[in-house]
Amino acid sequence: MKNAARGILYPLFAPKTIARAVAISGVGIHTGRPVRVRLHPAPEGTGILFRRADSGVEIPALASEVSSVELATTLGRDDVTISTVEHLLAAVHVQGLDNLLIEINGPEVPILDGSSLPWVHLLEAAGVRIQTGARRIFAVTAPVEVELGGKRIRVSPYPGLRVTYAIDFAHPAIGHQEIDLVVDRESFARELAPARTFALAEDVERLHRRGLGLGGDLDNCVVFGSGGPNNALRLADEPVRHKALDAVGDLALVGAPVWAHVEVERGGHQLHFALHEALRERPGCWTWLQGPTPPPLSPSLPAPSSPAARDPWSPAR
Numbered sequence: 001m002k003n004a005a006r007g008i009l010y011p012l013f014a015p016k017t018i019a020r021a022v023a024i025s026g027v028g029i030h031t032g033r034p035v036r037v038r039l040h041p042a043p044e045g046t047g048i049l050f051r052r053a054d055s056g057v058e059i060p061a062l063a064s065e066v067s068s069v070e071l072a073t074t075l076g077r078d079d080v081t082i083s084t085v086e087h088l089l090a091a092v093h094v095q096g097l098d099n100l101l102i103e104i105n106g107p108e109v110p111i112l113d114g115s116s117l118p119w120v121h122l123l124e125a126a127g128v129r130i131q132t133g134a135r136r137i138f139a140v141t142a143p144v145e146v147e148l149g150g151k152r153i154r155v156s157p158y159p160g161l162r163v164t165y166a167i168d169f170a171h172p173a174i175g176h177q178e179i180d181l182v183v184d185r186e187s188f189a190r191e192l193a194p195a196r197t198f199a200l201a202e203d204v205e206r207l208h209r210r211g212l213g214l215g216g217d218l219d220n221c222v223v224f225g226s227g228g229p230n231n232a233l234r235l236a237d238e239p240v241r242h243k244a245l246d247a248v249g250d251l252a253l254v255g256a257p258v259w260a261h262v263e264v265e266r267g268g269h270q271l272h273f274a275l276h277e278a279l280r281e282r283p284g285c286w287t288w289l290q291g292p293t294p295p296p297l298s299p300s301l302p303a304p305s306s307p308a309a310r311d312p313w314s315p316a317r
């Protein structure tokens, strides 16, 4: 079944879920606690929905549910939180899934190897099931820009998702890095998904003093000390690729496929979230694209015809 989902073209406006339930276990990078995640197919209209198996509390994976963007992206409702959702959500987003139930028996998504690759493989094993009904695409129609203390994030119209990311670290082993990628299922799996979580050694010490980063180790985090990275890099510019991965995961909190060119300079979760707030405040800078009901799976039935099918940039009315 490996790679079964690759190379298949799905109808753009058809909603999708996974074909079968899958599960994975690991530890949270900050709590160090073991946790199990089970992904279930979900009916149309569910969206991407987290459910804490230990309390039954459900939290949609939407920007409106974000309770913290310090260190990782955390969703919260009342006293119940689910943190470090971004690497999982990035993989779900590029897979084009619209409906998914993510059952988790603890407060933090497992870090696994620190990248999105285990999630990509898990979702490939789960397969894709096309559902009836329609889905919307969130499309940026005019530039929106946010600056926060010398950091910058900007979105502009693009027929798909393109991410341009630049970082500048004083650490000589990182320095200036940038990447520009049109993100789809294949390019994400190849170029961004393998990039692991990284940190500077001095920040790790600070985290440990606060009782955080307890699940971090050489198997899930690249730590840059005075002598360079503590383990072999998978890619020479792994840090900026991981930042771009995080941006895709945070963008997924729009709750729909995103068509935009996202440009980030020296970003992080806080800046990614600031973009969500800016987009919410500027409804004139984006629209929902809606297409025809997807063609029926039976070839004996005629495919629906609609002007929107030929002009995906026409705003839905």
Ligand SMILES: [Zn+2]
Pocket: 086, 087, 197, 242, 246
């Ligand atoms: Zn990350």
